[in-house]
Amino acid sequence: MTDSTWSPSMVAPRDPWFRQHPRTALALAAGLYLTVLSLTVYAGPPGDDYFLLYVFPVALITITFGWRAGLTAGLTAVAFVIAWVVLRDVSLTATGWVAHAAPMLVLGLLLGRAADRLRSAEAARLQSEAAALLHREAIEINDLLVQGMAVARWSLQAGQIDAGLKVLDETLSRAQELVSDLIRRADMGSRSEPLDRSGDSHSVWR
Numbered sequence: 001m002t003d004s005t006w007s008p009s010m011v012a013p014r015d016p017w018f019r020q021h022p023r024t025a026l027a028l029a030a031g032l033y034l035t036v037l038s039l040t041v042y043a044g045p046p047g048d049d050y051f052l053l054y055v056f057p058v059a060l061i062t063i064t065f066g067w068r069a070g071l072t073a074g075l076t077a078v079a080f081v082i083a084w085v086v087l088r089d090v091s092l093t094a095t096g097w098v099a100h101a102a103p104m105l106v107l108g109l110l111l112g113r114a115a116d117r118l119r120s121a122e123a124a125r126l127q128s129e130a131a132a133l134l135h136r137e138a139i140e141i142n143d144l145l146v147q148g149m150a151v152a153r154w155s156l157q158a159g160q161i162d163a164g165l166k167v168l169d170e171t172l173s174r175a176q177e178l179v180s181d182l183i184r185r186a187d188m189g190s191r192s193e194p195l196d197r198s199g200d201s202h203s204v205w206r
Contacts, residue, residue, distance in 0.1 A: 018060060018063065018064045019064060022064055022065065025060055025061070025064045026061065026064070028057075028060065029057035029060045029061045029073070030057070032053075032056050032057035032060070033054070033057050033076065033077070033080060035053075036050060036051065036053040036054050036056075036057070036080070037080050037083065037084065039053065040080075040081075040084040040088070041083075041084060041087050041088060051077075051080075051081055051084060051100060052103075054077035054080065054081070054104055055103065055104070055107055057073065057077070058070065058073045058074050058076075058077050058104055058107050058108050059107060059111060061073035061108075062107070062108050062111045062112045062115060063111065063112075063115045066112050066115060066116050066119075067108070067109055067111075067112025067113050067115070067116055068112070069108075069112070070107070070108030070109065070111060070112030070115075071105065071108045071109055071112065072108070073104075073108050074104040074105040074106075074107060074108030074109070075104075075105070075108075077104040078100070078101045078104055078105070081100045081101065081104075134182065137178070137182060138182070140178075141175055141178050141179060141182075144171065144174060144175055144178070145171060145175050147171075148167060148168065148170070148171025148172075148174075148175075149168070149171065151164075151167050151171075152164045152165070152167040152168040152171065155167060
C-alpha cells in the first residue's frame with residue numbers, strides 16, 4: 001500500500017514514529033479497522049455512528065504511506081461499512097451511502113496529497129542543506145590546499161627542501177583523503193556530515 005513516491009527505506013532521523021516504523025503503523029491501522037468493525041457490529045443499535053472512527057486508521061495509513069495508500073485505506077473503510085450494512089441488515093439510502101463513504105475517500109485523497117507535499121518539501125530542504133554543507137567542505141579543502149602550498153613554498157624559498165617537500169606531500173595526501181571521502185558520501189546519497197579535520201593537527205605546518 002506504499003506510495004510510489006516514498007518507501008520505508010527513505011527514513012530521516014527526524015521522521016515521526018509512524019514513518020520510522022511503517023509496519024507497526026500498518027499493524028496498528030489493521031487493529032483499528034477490526035476494532036471499529038466490532039463496535040459497529042456488536043455495540044449499540046445499528047444507527048450508531050461508530051463508523052466515523054474509521055477516520056483514524058485511514059488517516060494513519062495516509063500520512064504514513066501517501067495518497068495512493070490513503071485512497072486504498074478509504075476504500076477499505078468503505079468495504080467495512082458494507083460489511084456492517086450486511087451483518088446488521090441496515091438499509092441505507094443513496095444519501096446515506098454517500099455520507100458513509102465520501103468522508104473516508106476524501107480524507108485519504110486530500111490528507112495524502114498534503115502529506116506527500118510536506119514530505120517533498122522536507123526532502124528538498126534536506127537536499128539543500130546537504131548541498132550547502134558540501135559547498136562549505138569544498139571551501140575547506142581549497143583552504144587546506146592553499147595554506148599547505150604556501151607553507152611548502154616558504155620552506156622551499158628558505159632552502160628547506162626536505163621540509164617543503166614533506167609539507168607538500170602531507171597537504172596533497174590530506175586533500176586526497178578529504179576529496180575521496182566527499183565523493184564517497186555523495187555517491188552513497190546520504191546526508192553529509194562535517195569533514196574529519198583531526199588529521200590536520202599532525203601536519204608539520206600546523
